[in-house]
Amino acid sequence: MNDSEIALSYKRASNPKTQIKILAELNLCSKAEIEEILIKAGEIRPKEKKKKVQEKTESDDIEGEQEMKIPECILQYAFDRLTEIEDSIEAHQKAIQELEGSYQEMVEFIGERKITDERNNTKCQV
Numbered sequence: 413m414n415d416s417e418i419a420l421s422y423k424r425a426s427n428p429k430t431q432i433k434i435l436a437e438l439n440l441c442s443k444a445e446i447e448e449i450l451i452k453a454g455e456i457r458p459k460e461k462k463k464k465v466q467e468k469t470e471s472d473d474i475e476g477e478q479e480m481k482i483p484e485c486i487l488q489y490a491f492d493r494l495t496e497i498e499d500s501i502e503a504h505q506k507a508i509q510e511l512e513g514s515y516q517e518m519v520e521f522i523g524e525r526k527i528t529d530e531r532n533n534t535k536c537q538v
């Protein structure tokens with residue numbers, strides 16, 4: 413396709429963003445090349461170049477923190493949620509300890525039974 417056909421196809425497309433990809437595939441070129449053609453044809457604007465991000469200093473961070481004020485209700489919700497999470501962790505830790513205790517009891521029981529069974533040369537069927 414020539415440049416005017418590309419521009420016309422883009423202009424008539426129901427979904428222009430998708431059309432750029434389609435046009436690139438049809439013309440065996442990159443999306444960037446199609447965008448350049450569309451820019452020259454006046455169908456799209458050139459993308460703005462991103463400005464370099466300035467390095468932050470400690471004073472910038474402190475100023476930023478002072479400017480950002482979190483509403484009290486949001487802070488309260490966050491603290492309440494932290495408390496819920498801590499309570500849940502504590503409950504799970506207790507459950508883990510109980511399970512570990514039960515596990516240890518079973519290990520000891522099996523160990524005692526194994527010794528007794530070996531002495532009596534008996535076998536259990538489950």
